[in-house]
Amino acid sequence: MSIKKTLRITLIIFSIVPIIIVSILAYQLIAGRLISIKRDNLNQLAVTNSNGLKAMVKNQQTEINLLAIQNQIYNLALYNQSSVLLTKKGYKDIYKSAMELLKKRHAQYPSCSRITVYNTKFQAIASSDQSIVNTDYSDSITLSYIKATKCSASGVSGLIKNPQLSPDNITNKTSSYCIEIGCPITMETNESSIIIGYIISTINLSYFKDFLSSIKMGETGFGVVLDKNGIIVYHPDSRLIGTSIDNEKLGTLVNSYYTGKITQNGAFAYNYENNRKIYGYSVIPELDWVLLVKQDISEIINLAVIIIYVLGWTVIILIIFMILVSNKFAKSYTDPIIELKDAMRTASDGDLEVQSNIKANNEIGELSRSFNKMLHIIKGNYNELSAMHEELITNEEQLRNNYIRIEYLAYHDILTNLPNKLAFTERVNSTLALSPGSNKVHAVYFVDLDNFKTINDTLGHDYGDNLLTQTAEQLLSLITSDDILARAGGDEFLIFRENLSSQREATEFAANVIDAFKKPFHLSGEIAYVSMSIGIAIYPKNGTLTNVLIKNADIAMYKSKDTGKNKYTLFDKSMEDELNRNTIILEILRGAIENNEIYIKYQPQINIITNKIIGFEALMRIKSGKLGELSPSEFIPIAEESGLIVELGEWILKEACRFNKNLMELGYTPYIVSVNISSVQINRTGFITMLDHVLKETGIPPKYLELEITESTIVSSITDAVTLLNSLQDLGVRISLDDFGTGYSSLNYLTSMPINTLKIDKSFIDNISKNRKDSLIAEAIIQLAHSIDVEVIAEGVEYNEQLSVLKAKNCDIIQGYIYSKPLYPSRLLAILDSVQ
Structure with missing residues (x-):
C-alpha cells in the first residue's frame, strides 16, 4: 500500500473512531439515565395512584360505617337480635324505614350493586335488592371475617361475580366483578360493644375504572391491578379482568411483600410478553392488591436512538470532509517522497x-x-x-x-599430524551413533608413555618431541585403516578400535603394542627405551558415550601406572569406585580440621628393661560423617599427593606438643611425644620456621618432641638431609629414623646423620621369632645402632615370643599391641595415672 493511501486512511480512521466511541458511550449513558428516571417516575406514579385507590375504598368504607349507625339500620338489626316480639305493624314500619334508606343510598352510587343488612346468623334482613331478603349467607367470607375481627372489611372475599348481572347481560367485565365492603352493627353497653348485625355494600369494579383508566405513560404505559392470587382486578383490556396473569413473578408480588422479599413500593425491569418493560408497583395491604404501572423500555430509549441518527449523519459528513482534507494533506507530504523514491530507484539501477x-x-x-x-x-x-x-x-x-x-x-595435532582429541571424539561419536543397542564390541585405549618426563629433563624437549613423533609412527603401524589414533596431549594417545570379536581381541592388541615398544628408539644419536601404560574401556560394557569411555580408559591407565607400569589394564567398576572414594576422601581432608573430623590417638613406647612408659607416638586419625573411620594407609597417600599433608601435619604437630605440655603442667613425669613427618612436609620451604613457631607457641621443651622421618625421605639427597637434620638438632628436637630396613638401608648415612633413635619396621618384627633371617637382621640393626649410640625402637610387637627375642637382642624400646593399642587421650591419661 502506498504512503499516500496509508496516510489518507490513517487520518480518516483516527478522526472517525473517537467520534464513534464517544457516540456509543453517550448513547449508553443517556439510555441508562432515561431508564433510571423512568423507573423513579413509574414508582412514584404507582404510589400516588395506589393512595387514590385506597382513598376511594376508604370513602366507601366511611359510607358503610355511617349507615351502620343510622337509626333505621340500627333499630332493624336490634329488633332482629332482640327476643322481644313486636307487633306486625311495628316491625313493618322499621323494615320499611330501613329499606327506604338502603335504596336511597344505593341510588346515590351507580357503581354500587347492592347494600344489604344481615343479622348475627348471617341472614339478609334488608337489602336494596329485595330479592335476597331472608337468604342465608352463612358461607360469606366477609361476614365471617367481620364477626371474627369485629372490624370493618374491604375486599376480603376477593373478586365476586356481580349479583345483579346475568352472563347474558355482561357488556363490560368491569361491571361483572365486585368487591364487598362491610362493617359490624354494634350496640354499646357499659362493659363492651355487642355485634347485633352486619351491613355490607357490594361495589362494582367499574367504581375504579375511570380512576385507573387515567393512568397512562406515553404510548405503552398503563396501570394494572392484581390481587394476591394473581387475578387481574383491573386491566385496560376489560376482557382480561378476572383472569389469572400468566407470569409467576408478577402474580406473586403481594405474597412476596407479605413474606418480606420485596418492599411495599418499588420498581424493576422485567421481560414479559417478549418485551423488556419497566414496572412500578405499590402493594395495597387493605385490599390484598398490587397496582402495577408498566411501560416498554423501547419507548423510553427512542430519544437515545435519535441521538445515534444525528451522530451517524455527523460521522458521514465528517468522513466526506476528512477524505477531502486527507487527500490534500497526503499529497503535500507524499509527492516529495515519491519523487525522492524515483531518484533512489534510478540510482539503484546504476545511474x-x-x-x-x-x-x-x-x-x-x-x-x-x-x-x-x-x-x-x-x-x-x-x-x-x-x-x-x-x-x-x-x-x-x-x-x-x-x-x-x-x-x-x-x-589435528601439529607435532605428530595425528587427529587431536576433538577429532577423535567426533569420529567415535559418529561410529557409536550407528550402533546403539547393538551387540558390537568396540574398545577405547588410553596410552601413556612411562617416565617421559625423564627424557625431557635429561635430553631436552627436542628429543622429547622426536620421541613423540616416532611413537606416533610406531602406533600407526600397529593399527588398521578402520582404527582411529589421536594424540590426546602431552605423552598421551587415544586409540579406538571398532567391531572387535571379543574382549580378548582387545587385550591382545594392547599386549602387541607393549611388545612393539620393547625395542629402543634412536633420538639424534641417543638411545631411549620407552614403555607404555595402557588403559582399556570396552563398549558397551564400560560405557555407551565417548566421554565416558575415554574417562574410564584413563582411570584404567592410571591403574596400570600405580601397579608397576609397562602393562595394560581393563577398566573395572571398582576402579571408578576407588577413584570416587579417593575424591570423597580428598574433600573430607580439606575440611577435616574445620569439621572436627581429625583426631589423635597415642600409642605408648615402653622401655624393655624397666617396663615403664618413656614416651608415646601421636597417630593421626580421621573419622568422617560420610565414610566413617578411615585407615591411615588410605588417607595419608591422598593427603601427600594433594599437599594437604602440610596443613594436617602442622595441626597434629601443634596438638601433640600442646597435649604433652599439658601433661607436664599437670605434674606427670615428662614423656617424649613422637610425630611422623611426611617427605612432602619436610621438603616444603619454611618447615624449620614453622617448627620453631610451634615449639614457642606450645611452650614444650624441644627435647620432649621427637620427629619420625622415613628412610626414603632422607636418602634422596644425603647432603640436603644432613643439613636439614642438623637444623632440627639445633632446635633441640629429637630425630627418629622410621621404617628402617624397608628402603635403601644405606649404612653410610647412618654414620653421617644426627639420629637419636632408629625404628625397626614391623615387617621384620612379624616373623622375628619364626624366621632366623629376620632374627639375624634385627640383631644386626640393633648392634649397628648401638655402635653409633642410637637407641632402637621395635614397632608392631604383638606376641611374647617376639618380646623375648627382642630382649635377648638387647632392643631398647618396644611399641605395639602387646602392651597397648593406640589410645584416646583420656585412656592414655588413665594408664599414666595408674603407673605414677
Whole structure:
C-alpha cells in the first residue's frame, strides 16, 4: 500500500473512531439515565395512584360505617337480635324505614350493586335488592371475617361475580366483578360493644375504572391491578379482568411483600410478553392488591436512538470532509517522497548522475540534499570499491587455503599430524551413533608413555618431541585403516578400535603394542627405551558415550601406572569406585580440621628393661560423617599427593606438643611425644620456621618432641638431609629414623646423620621369632645402632615370643599391641595415672 493511501486512511480512521466511541458511550449513558428516571417516575406514579385507590375504598368504607349507625339500620338489626316480639305493624314500619334508606343510598352510587343488612346468623334482613331478603349467607367470607375481627372489611372475599348481572347481560367485565365492603352493627353497653348485625355494600369494579383508566405513560404505559392470587382486578383490556396473569413473578408480588422479599413500593425491569418493560408497583395491604404501572423500555430509549441518527449523519459528513482534507494533506507530504523514491530507484539501477530537486525547507528537503551528497560520496568511492573487488578476488583463493589450514589445525595435532582429541571424539561419536543397542564390541585405549618426563629433563624437549613423533609412527603401524589414533596431549594417545570379536581381541592388541615398544628408539644419536601404560574401556560394557569411555580408559591407565607400569589394564567398576572414594576422601581432608573430623590417638613406647612408659607416638586419625573411620594407609597417600599433608601435619604437630605440655603442667613425669613427618612436609620451604613457631607457641621443651622421618625421605639427597637434620638438632628436637630396613638401608648415612633413635619396621618384627633371617637382621640393626649410640625402637610387637627375642637382642624400646593399642587421650591419661 502506498504512503499516500496509508496516510489518507490513517487520518480518516483516527478522526472517525473517537467520534464513534464517544457516540456509543453517550448513547449508553443517556439510555441508562432515561431508564433510571423512568423507573423513579413509574414508582412514584404507582404510589400516588395506589393512595387514590385506597382513598376511594376508604370513602366507601366511611359510607358503610355511617349507615351502620343510622337509626333505621340500627333499630332493624336490634329488633332482629332482640327476643322481644313486636307487633306486625311495628316491625313493618322499621323494615320499611330501613329499606327506604338502603335504596336511597344505593341510588346515590351507580357503581354500587347492592347494600344489604344481615343479622348475627348471617341472614339478609334488608337489602336494596329485595330479592335476597331472608337468604342465608352463612358461607360469606366477609361476614365471617367481620364477626371474627369485629372490624370493618374491604375486599376480603376477593373478586365476586356481580349479583345483579346475568352472563347474558355482561357488556363490560368491569361491571361483572365486585368487591364487598362491610362493617359490624354494634350496640354499646357499659362493659363492651355487642355485634347485633352486619351491613355490607357490594361495589362494582367499574367504581375504579375511570380512576385507573387515567393512568397512562406515553404510548405503552398503563396501570394494572392484581390481587394476591394473581387475578387481574383491573386491566385496560376489560376482557382480561378476572383472569389469572400468566407470569409467576408478577402474580406473586403481594405474597412476596407479605413474606418480606420485596418492599411495599418499588420498581424493576422485567421481560414479559417478549418485551423488556419497566414496572412500578405499590402493594395495597387493605385490599390484598398490587397496582402495577408498566411501560416498554423501547419507548423510553427512542430519544437515545435519535441521538445515534444525528451522530451517524455527523460521522458521514465528517468522513466526506476528512477524505477531502486527507487527500490534500497526503499529497503535500507524499509527492516529495515519491519523487525522492524515483531518484533512489534510478540510482539503484546504476545511474549515479541522478539528482533530487526537492526544494522544501523541512525534513524531506533536508533528506533530498543529504541524498544528493550521499550519491556524490558513493560515486567518488565506486572506483575504489571496484579496485578492492579485484583485489578481493585475487585474495579469495588464499583465504580459502588459509581456512582449510585452520580447519586442519583445529582437528589435528601439529607435532605428530595425528587427529587431536576433538577429532577423535567426533569420529567415535559418529561410529557409536550407528550402533546403539547393538551387540558390537568396540574398545577405547588410553596410552601413556612411562617416565617421559625423564627424557625431557635429561635430553631436552627436542628429543622429547622426536620421541613423540616416532611413537606416533610406531602406533600407526600397529593399527588398521578402520582404527582411529589421536594424540590426546602431552605423552598421551587415544586409540579406538571398532567391531572387535571379543574382549580378548582387545587385550591382545594392547599386549602387541607393549611388545612393539620393547625395542629402543634412536633420538639424534641417543638411545631411549620407552614403555607404555595402557588403559582399556570396552563398549558397551564400560560405557555407551565417548566421554565416558575415554574417562574410564584413563582411570584404567592410571591403574596400570600405580601397579608397576609397562602393562595394560581393563577398566573395572571398582576402579571408578576407588577413584570416587579417593575424591570423597580428598574433600573430607580439606575440611577435616574445620569439621572436627581429625583426631589423635597415642600409642605408648615402653622401655624393655624397666617396663615403664618413656614416651608415646601421636597417630593421626580421621573419622568422617560420610565414610566413617578411615585407615591411615588410605588417607595419608591422598593427603601427600594433594599437599594437604602440610596443613594436617602442622595441626597434629601443634596438638601433640600442646597435649604433652599439658601433661607436664599437670605434674606427670615428662614423656617424649613422637610425630611422623611426611617427605612432602619436610621438603616444603619454611618447615624449620614453622617448627620453631610451634615449639614457642606450645611452650614444650624441644627435647620432649621427637620427629619420625622415613628412610626414603632422607636418602634422596644425603647432603640436603644432613643439613636439614642438623637444623632440627639445633632446635633441640629429637630425630627418629622410621621404617628402617624397608628402603635403601644405606649404612653410610647412618654414620653421617644426627639420629637419636632408629625404628625397626614391623615387617621384620612379624616373623622375628619364626624366621632366623629376620632374627639375624634385627640383631644386626640393633648392634649397628648401638655402635653409633642410637637407641632402637621395635614397632608392631604383638606376641611374647617376639618380646623375648627382642630382649635377648638387647632392643631398647618396644611399641605395639602387646602392651597397648593406640589410645584416646583420656585412656592414655588413665594408664599414666595408674603407673605414677
